[in-house]
Amino acid sequence: MQVMENLVRTTVGMSTNIVWHECSIGKLERQNLLMQKGCVIWITGFSGSGKSTLASMLNRQLHCRGHVSYVLDGDNLRHGLNKDLSFKAEDRAENICRVVAKLFADAGVICTASLISPYRRDRDACRALVPDSMFIEVFMDVPLKVCEERDPKGLYKLARAGKIKGFTGIDDPYEPPMDCEIVIQLKDGKYQTPKAMAEQVVTYLEENGYLKA
Amino acid sequence: MQVMENLVRTTVGMSTNIVWHECSIGKLERQNLLMQKGCVIWITGFSGSGKSTLASMLNRQLHCRGHVSYVLDGDNLRHGLNKDLSFKAEDRAENICRVVAKLFADAGVICTASLISPYRRDRDACRALVPDSMFIEVFMDVPLKVCEERDPKGLYKLARAGKIKGFTGIDDPYEPPMDCEIVIQLKDGKYQTPKAMAEQVVTYLEENGYLKA
Numbered sequence A, B: 001m002q003v004m005e006n007l008v009r010t011t012v013g014m015s016t017n018i019v020w021h022e023c024s025i026g027k028l029e030r031q032n033l034l035m036q037k038g039c040v041i042w043i044t045g046f047s048g049s050g051k052s053t054l055a056s057m058l059n060r061q062l063h064c065r066g067h068v069s070y071v072l073d074g075d076n077l078r079h080g081l082n083k084d085l086s087f088k089a090e091d092r093a094e095n096i097c098r099v100v101a102k103l104f105a106d107a108g109v110i111c112t113a114s115l116i117s118p119y120r121r122d123r124d125a126c127r128a129l130v131p132d133s134m135f136i137e138v139f140m141d142v143p144l145k146v147c148e149e150r151d152p153k154g155l156y157k158l159a160r161a162g163k164i165k166g167f168t169g170i171d172d173p174y175e176p177p178m179d180c181e182i183v184i185q186l187k188d189g190k191y192q193t194p195k196a197m198a199e200q201v202v203t204y205l206e207e208n209g210y211l212k213a
Helices: A026-035 A051-065 A074-078 A087-106 A118-131 A146-150 A155-160 A195-205 B028-034 B051-064 B076-077 B087-104 B120-129 B144-150 B154-162 B193-208
Strands: A006-009 A019-022 A039-044 A071-073 A110-114 A135-141 A184-187 B007-011 B019-022 B039-044 B069-073 B111-115 B135-141 B183-184
Touching: A026 B051, A039 A051, A039 A087, A039 A118, A039 B111, A051 A071, A051 A110, A051 A195, A051 B028, A071 A074, A071 B087, A071 B120, A074 A087, A074 B087, A087 A110, A087 A118, A087 B069, A087 B076, A087 B087, A110 B007, A118 A135, A135 A195, A184 A195, B019 B028, B039 B051, B039 B087, B039 B120, B039 B193, B051 B069, B051 B135, B069 B076, B069 B087, B076 B087, B087 B111, B087 B120, B135 B193, B183 B193
Parallel strands: A039 A110, A039 A135, A071 A110, A135 A184, B039 B111, B039 B135, B069 B111, B135 B183
Antiparallel strands: A006 A019, B007 B019
16 A cells, blocks of 8 residues: 655654654645644733633634634633543643644644643743744733733632632732733723734734735 | 623533633634534544555545645644653543544534544544534454554554553454444455545545535
């Protein structure tokens, strides 16, 4: 039987029999088909900082322009993964999310991941996983005080009451990015509209060549 | 701030604060954009039965017709996931693969998963995870003897020598599907060409409406 794929033998940890299948259709060919460059848009920030709202609006704006995009977040990732995962297991969702986002970007999709992802080393690990310039970090630069006032899911209240342990900003640290691609800020102390936030990201994508083959 | 998404509160195991984000762009809208129906094509069979070869050729044929498709297999899934995973951890890759394939199909992509996946209950669990008719099980109906003669990665030899434990077909069972969508068989005792096998799947997709919006 004619074997259509090139097998590139690699050594991964203890396993030497794992091979990476270089499929006959590659990233560039998918890029040309979709007329866009697959990438990971990683939105980080406190709970309540507007990550999901931005992700959702960005997805809509990209779709309306004919681009193939998809949103991953801690919530839809946990569905089906492991029904016993507690909210504390956000870090496990983040771990899976990295791999999934990488695969989506490789498939040519503009993949938006929206997770608190409080630790710099974890975000950097994700950046290291995808090829250069396929990782776009977006920081929701909203002060904790503002997020806590909003508290859309009532989680800060639970965390303050000690009913959720290890909650970012309350009894667990958040490390803001030092040098990320995009910073979303408040305007006159207030949240920008979802449309304005999404446009800031779309403009970045456009100016950096992601929205063409 | 205007919240653009509908939050559907669900109870998942012990966690009641997990919400499923119903993004404003839904599956149907993605289907219309891509002019295809996202689905999971799950190829199961012995090591050496031609799963990866079929997946690769199928991917090429779909791409050439302008369809957005992607191949997941035990090998590329393990890359980046956990460098210490041994070959025995095929089942863990399978576990992750289910969730990833479901997300890809939801994103509108025709996602081909190629894994040995020897247990019926695990394949059924995957089928249960995606909505009706989005799961297409393909059985590589190749006798063990033929696969072992081919032994493209030299794994049967290692398993026979006791150097790999729990190897499907040697010291671990394979449960063939009872009622799957597609069966790929030998022709006159020989492997079909990759082209012929892929065409059988493409014909199924076409006849069942997956290749249009």
